[in-house]
Amino acid sequence: QVGFIDAELTCSGSISGVGNPRLRSRMQPMCYDWGGSSVVHVLVEQSGFLSCPLFSHPAVYNYSSTQSTGHNLFWYRVLEGQDLEQPITKRYKERLSKDRDRLWLQPANANDTGQYICMIRNKTSCSKIAMRLTVLRPEDVTHGNSCAPAVAVPVTHEVIPFQKGKILDCPDAQEATKMADSLPTVTWKCDQFPIRSPERQVKGLSLQVHIMTEFFQGLYFCTVQYQRRGRALTFTRVINVSAISKQPFNTILLILHIPTKDYVFNVKQDEEARLVCTALFPYLNTPWEMWWTIDGKTVEQFNDPRFSKTARLKEDYGDRTEQSVLIIQDFQRDDLNREFNCSVKNGWGNMTLRANLKLEVSLPSLELGCGLGVTLFLMLLLFIIYHVFWLELLLLYRSWFGTDERHTDDKEFDVYISYARNTEEEQFVLSTLRSVLENDLGYSVCIFDRDSLPGGIVFASTLMQWQSESTGPYSPGASET
Numbered sequence: 001q002v003g004f005i006d007a008e009l010t011c012s013g014s015i016s017g018v019g020n021p022r023l024r025s026r027m028q029p030m031c032y033d034w035g036g037s038s039v040v041h042v043l044v045e046q047s048g049f050l051s052c053p054l055f056s057h058p059a060v061y062n063y064s065s066t067q068s069t070g071h072n073l074f075w076y077r078v079l080e081g082q083d084l085e086q087p088i089t090k091r092y093k094e095r096l097s098k099d100r101d102r103l104w105l106q107p108a109n110a111n112d113t114g115q116y117i118c119m120i121r122n123k124t125s126c127s128k129i130a131m132r133l134t135v136l137r138p139e140d141v142t143h144g145n146s147c148a149p150a151v152a153v154p155v156t157h158e159v160i161p162f163q164k165g166k167i168l169d170c171p172d173a174q175e176a177t178k179m180a181d182s183l184p185t186v187t188w189k190c191d192q193f194p195i196r197s198p199e200r201q202v203k204g205l206s207l208q209v210h211i212m213t214e215f216f217q218g219l220y221f222c223t224v225q226y227q228r229r230g231r232a233l234t235f236t237r238v239i240n241v242s243a244i245s246k247q248p249f250n251t252i253l254l255i256l257h258i259p260t261k262d263y264v265f266n267v268k269q270d271e272e273a274r275l276v277c278t279a280l281f282p283y284l285n286t287p288w289e290m291w292w293t294i295d296g297k298t299v300e301q302f303n304d305p306r307f308s309k310t311a312r313l314k315e316d317y318g319d320r321t322e323q324s325v326l327i328i329q330d331f332q333r334d335d336l337n338r339e340f341n342c343s344v345k346n347g348w349g350n351m352t353l354r355a356n357l358k359l360e361v362s363l364p365s366l367e368l369g370c371g372l373g374v375t376l377f378l379m380l381l382l383f384i385i386y387h388v389f390w391l392e393l394l395l396l397y398r399s400w401f402g403t404d405e406r407h408t409d410d411k412e413f414d415v416y417i418s419y420a421r422n423t424e425e426e427q428f429v430l431s432t433l434r435s436v437l438e439n440d441l442g443y444s445v446c447i448f449d450r451d452s453l454p455g456g457i458v459f460a461s462t463l464m465q466w467q468s469e470s471t472g473p474y475s476p477g478a479s480e481t
Contacts, residue, residue: 031121032125032128036132040132041153043108043136047104047105047233048104048108049099049102050103054127054128072121073101073120075119076117079114080111085117094229099178099179101118106228106231106233107231108135110135112133115132115133116131136152148189148192149189150236151238153237155239156171157240157242158240160216160241161243162214162245164212166209167203168220168241169205171237172237173186173222173224174205176224180226180227181230184224185224186205186224187222188202189222190219207220217243218240219239222236222238224237244318259355259356261353264357264358265356266358267328267335268360268362269331269332269333269359271331274326275326275355276324276325277290277325277326277355279321281319282319283317284346286348287346288322289344290342291324292324292340293343294307294339295338309324311323311324326340336359341353342355412444413446414437414443417433429447430447
């Protein structure tokens, strides 16, 4: 009788999740919780699905292998505002159905928003992971074109080489075929416009592009319509189609433009040095890397604040040109002994080249600038002095360095002076200039009216006396003189 009760309690606990915890712990293994996964979005009144994230890494969990080892996949959900985990059983089969590792909602409604849990379990092991489902309205979905259909799932990407063709399959259309009562139909649009050009043709559920051109790039919307259990269902997917310049090669696709073996970077001491590495990655659908090493260490591992790097990427129809710049602050002579290498890598190979450095001898620009400035200032000062005191400088030069040619040049006078007939100039010539030239400098001075014309001085004195008598009052003493 006790054994019957234990069996009844165990069966009840495995189905409803209630009962004695000690009895359940003896019969069921501890379930490993992987935590939470990503958020899934579905449009209201459209079909959508949840994929169990435990199968996203086939090396860890594979659906076929788990079935062969006796594992079963169970789904639970915790609706918005609730804490109870509700198992998804056959009573939800009108809208919720399981297909391998997916849980389909056909269609989704606003009440489906919440947390969903997928669990893999057998008698000896158990693993579970949670994800969140958000059911959106069409007006909640943001996209660049207001006339384009609303899409909640992420965009898929496809590339087609120029002048080549490719068949585009609408995502998840084949899965809908398995659940539909009849063959689904697919409507294709490119950026809200129907497909009409002969270079693109709809064939069944797919779209065939015969000859790829630049004009055919853009977002392609495919809307799948099908019937399931008498209900019309639909969902929309979007594909971003891009053109590439050439067909991918199965070779080492790495081209380092700079540095090359013969390229030399000129650097200056105590200044910033910039080592530029430019590489071309022709299109290849694999990850790529580009990095600098200093004495075998990356910039992050070297951990020196003087060293930093920047990167810039340019894409041209699938081909990527990346430029990585190694910046060295306050470059020192000891840095010439370091080994700077630029390395690139993609799915087909790798390449490394060393940067050759040459120290430039900087010109003494400060000293040259100061010297040139002082020279120009002195030249300007001498020009001003000469322009103002040229006569004095000439006389001074002749007095110091000139030769006495009075006995050999057959000249009676050294200086000839002529002046206008007014009192001011005559006073200056006779009193000041003559005294300086004759007494101070030792020149023989010839005043034209005094020394060249006979009686010139007497005539000048008489004329001046007559002018003073005719304009001033009469003086008897003056007439006697």
